[in-house]
Amino acid sequence: MSITLDDVSCLLHLPNRGVFWSPQDVTEEVVVELAVDYLGVSQGEAQSHVRSCRGSYYKLEWLYDLFVQHRVASSWAYATRAYLLMLVGSTIFADKTFTLVKARYLLLFTDLDRCSRYSWGAAALVTLYRYLGDASMFSCK
Known part of the structure; x- marks a missing residue:
């Protein structure tokens, strides 16, 4: 038994048609630039936040604080990006820590008008299969 794209569509109500785009890994320097430009x-x-995460990640709690801060300041584009990154980081791209999201996913939200064109269901299925493969390894905790 295995999860299918139809299961993802029915259970998560995510579109499974559209552009499939998988962002590439980014260095810590690029992560800092992305946060400055898009958050x-x-x-x-x-820089201090990326150092505290020890890698190319953002903390979900930090994104929530940014969302609240930008919402109060009426900086809607920054608030929207922080919220969407927090949303996908805690749902379809959630990892075992449930506290971090990979910074590369911010690249999906650089152009907010383009977000609805992605195949989010396929991305969720790929993520689920990746974590299923990791969890089936003997050394996984």
Whole structure:
């Protein structure tokens, strides 16, 4: 028995038609630039946050704080990106920690008008299969 694309569509109500785009891994320097350009934080804040994550990640709690901060300041594009990254990081791209999201997924939200054209169901299925493969390894905790 295995999960299918139809299961993902029925259970998660995600579109399974559209552009399939898998963002490439990014370096920590690029992660800082992405946070400055698309999340509206200062260079120093972005660098200290990336250092605290020990890799190319953003903390979900930090994204929530950014969302609230930008919503109050009426910076809607930054608030929307922080919210969407937090949403996909805690649902379809969630990892075992449930506290971090890979920073490369911010590349999906650089153009907010293009977000609805992605095949989110296929991306969710790929993520589920990847984690299923990881979980089936003997050494996985």
